[in-house]
Amino acid sequence: MTGKIITISRQFGSGGRTIGKLTARQLGLECYDSEIIAEIAKKSGFDQNYIKENSEDTAETGLFAALSGLDFYGHSNRDEIWTMQCRVIRELAEKGPCVIVGRCADYVLKEDFDLLKVFIYADMEARARRIVEQYGESDEHPEKRLRDKDKRRAAYYEVYTDQKFGDFENYDLCLCSSSIGIDKCAKIIREVYQM
Amino acid sequence: MTGKIITISRQFGSGGRTIGKLTARQLGLECYDSEIIAEIAKKSGFDQNYIKENSEDTAETGLFAALSGLDFYGHSNRDEIWTMQCRVIRELAEKGPCVIVGRCADYVLKEDFDLLKVFIYADMEARARRIVEQYGESDEHPEKRLRDKDKRRAAYYEVYTDQKFGDFENYDLCLCSSSIGIDKCAKIIREVYQM
Numbered sequence: 001m002t003g004k005i006i007t008i009s010r011q012f013g014s015g016g017r018t019i020g021k022l023t024a025r026q027l028g029l030e031c032y033d034s035e036i037i038a039e040i041a042k043k044s045g046f047d048q049n050y051i052k053e054n055s056e057d058t059a060e061t062g063l064f065a066a067l068s069g070l071d072f073y074g075h076s077n078r079d080e081i082w083t084m085q086c087r088v089i090r091e092l093a094e095k096g097p098c099v100i101v102g103r104c105a106d107y108v109l110k111e112d113f114d115l116l117k118v119f120i121y122a123d124m125e126a127r128a129r130r131i132v133e134q135y136g137e138s139d140e141h142p143e144k145r146l147r148d149k150d151k152r153r154a155a156y157y158e159v160y161t162d163q164k165f166g167d168f169e170n171y172d173l174c175l176c177s178s179s180i181g182i183d184k185c186a187k188i189i190r191e192v193y194q195m
Numbered sequence: 196m197t198g199k200i201i202t203i204s205r206q207f208g209s210g211g212r213t214i215g216k217l218t219a220r221q222l223g224l225e226c227y228d229s230e231i232i233a234e235i236a237k238k239s240g241f242d243q244n245y246i247k248e249n250s251e252d253t254a255e256t257g258l259f260a261a262l263s264g265l266d267f268y269g270h271s272n273r274d275e276i277w278t279m280q281c282r283v284i285r286e287l288a289e290k291g292p293c294v295i296v297g298r299c300a301d302y303v304l305k306e307d308f309d310l311l312k313v314f315i316y317a318d319m320e321a322r323a324r325r326i327v328e329q330y331g332e333s334d335e336h337p338e339k340r341l342r343d344k345d346k347r348r349a350a351y352y353e354v355y356t357d358q359k360f361g362d363f364e365n366y367d368l369c370l371c372s373s374s375i376g377i378d379k380c381a382k383i384i385r386e387v388y389q390m
Contacts, residue, residue, distance in 0.1 A: 116374075121363055168316055168361055174369035179311075180387055188383055192375055 004114040006099045006193060007106040009165070012149040013127030013135070015177045015185075016120035017101050022186040024099040027193065032092050033101040039088045040081060054078045055085060056102060056156055082160055106170060107161040116193055119166060119174040120185065126178035199309040201294045201388060202301040204360070207344040208322030208330070210372045210380075211315035212296050217381040219294040222388060227287050228296040234283045235276060249273045250280060251297060251351055277355055301365060302356040311388055314361060314369040315380065321373035 006023065010016020017033055024031030037055075041048045054077055089108045092098060100109075106117045122130070128142040137145070157165035168174055173192060175185045201218065205211020212228055219226035232250075236243045249272055284303045287293060295304075301312045317325070323337040332340070352360035363369055368387060370380045 119363065119369075123364075166363055168314065168363060168369050168371075169318075171369075172371045172374035174314075174363050174366075176363075176367045179367035181390070184387065184390055188386070191383070191386075192379065195376070195379055 004116045004193065005093050005097055005105075005109060006116045006118060006189065007109065008099060008101045008118045008120060009104075009106055009171070010102065010120040011122060011127065011166070012153060013131045013146055014120045014122040015130060015182050018182055019120055019175075019177065019185045019189070020099045020101040022182070023189045023193075026186060026190055027097075027099075029098050030092075030095075031099040031101065032089075036085065036088050036092070036100075036103055039092075040084045043088065044080065044084050046077070046081065050077075051081055054081050056104075056153060104157055104161050107157075107163060116173070116189070117171045118189055119168075119171040120177055121166065121174065122176055122178035199311045199388065200288050200292060200300075200304060201311045201313060201384065202304065203294060203296045203313045203315060204299075204301055204366070205297060205315040206317060206322065206361070207348060208326045208341055209315045209317040210325060210377050213377055214315055214370075214372065214380045214384070215294045215296040217377070218384045218388075221381060221385055222294075224293050225287075225290075226294040226296065227284075231280065231283050231287070231295075231298055234287075235279045238283065239275065239279050241272070241276065245272075246276055249276050251299075251348060299352055299356050302352075302358060311368070311384070312366045313384055314363075314366040315372050316361065316369065317371060317373035 006020075006029075008016050008020040008023075010019075020033065021031045023029075037048050037051050040046070040051050040055075044051070046054075085103055086108050089100060089103060089105050090112075092100065093105075093109050093113050106115065109115055110117075124143055124146065127146055131137045131142050131146065132139045154165040157163065163170050173189065175188060177185050180188070201215075201224075203211050203215040203218075205214075215228065216226050218224075232243050232246050235241070235246050235250075239246070241249075280298055281303050284295060284298060284300050285307075287295065288300075288304050288308050301310065304310055305312075319338055319341065322341055326332045326337050326341065327334045349360040352358065358365050368384065370383060372380050375383070
């Protein structure tokens with residue numbers, strides 16, 4: 001499988017980003033995550049925070065979001081960011097083997113690139129602990145925020161990809177980081193990649 | 196994780212049973228699959244084929260199945276077989292570490308046993324090839340039969356477990372055998388088990 005691009009989709013708080021970085025380092029590959037946002041900002045002129053708010057974990061879903069900020073042709077800024085994001089992801093993939101975390105890269109690249117598609121998830125308790133301890137979020141009702149984030153991420157993914165977020169059929173490998181551990185997840189991905 | 200019981204849920208035609216047997220042999224554990232049917236037959240007096248037809252891939256789902264063959268208390272033979280199956284699975288698990296393939300063992304044992312819960316799936320093309328080449332099934336429209344089988348298995352699982360079949364949250368590890376390969380799937384399960 002060596003030579004493929006590894007895409008890592010992940011539940012918020014599952015440690016997917018850390019696993020992606022670890023895997024990339026051990027394989028000597030580039031890992032793209034926030035770099036994608038920076039590149040979209042450069043290309044589009046949008047502010048990085050605005051891009052973050054209007055991609056992946058976008059706060060608004062549904063009709064309101066769909067209709068807000070439409071241009072003359074009925075495109076929203078969110079659509080514009082999506083188009084830009086697809087272009088950036090393709091450009092990065094064309095440079096060669098790498099690890100791409102999130103941003104629907106599994107869907108964007110699936111027709112034209114050889115992929116190892118990974119999904120990382122974890123149980124609610126572990127995710128809540130992680131966002132409080134590692135991401136420095138408030139310890140008031142972290143589960144509620146996670147459920148909300150899950151909904152937004154799934155909605156975004158489903159609107160732009162017409163696939164279901166977290167549906168096993170979209171991935172080669174789905175790993176529960178709270179059962180298996182961060183390091184071991186990276187090791188398994190590496191092993192499958194090096195087959 | 197050593198000492199746990201490995202449960203392998205699997206899509207029909209994904210090679211999950213083969214992976215289970217391979218994993219068990221390499222770890223020196225017993226693997227229970229058709230043994231469970233034989234044991235239910237012994238305990239219940241039902242014929243093995245009748246048990247197969249009324250468990251897991253049961254041909255009838257929905258109201259008709261729910262109402263057919265009810266006893267005085269509103270229990271169907273299918274319910275009776277389910278109860279027996281739960282008992283057999285628990286008795287096997289109590290003997291110690293082992294691999295159990297299918298039969299909702301992940302659900303049946305989850306409260307009282309330490310489990311490594313695995314889900315094996317594969318793409319439709321690979322599954323169709325497998326049921327024709329390895330299981331000797333007819334090569335006329337194998338995809339149609341697989342889709343039908345998927346529906347039945349999911350319906351059975353959902354009726355008796357109130358969980359969704361194939362939902363990643365029910366498993367520690369989900370592996371696509373057509374991407375990863377049968378031997379490599381067994382190796383990954385073994386490694387996670389031996390952590």
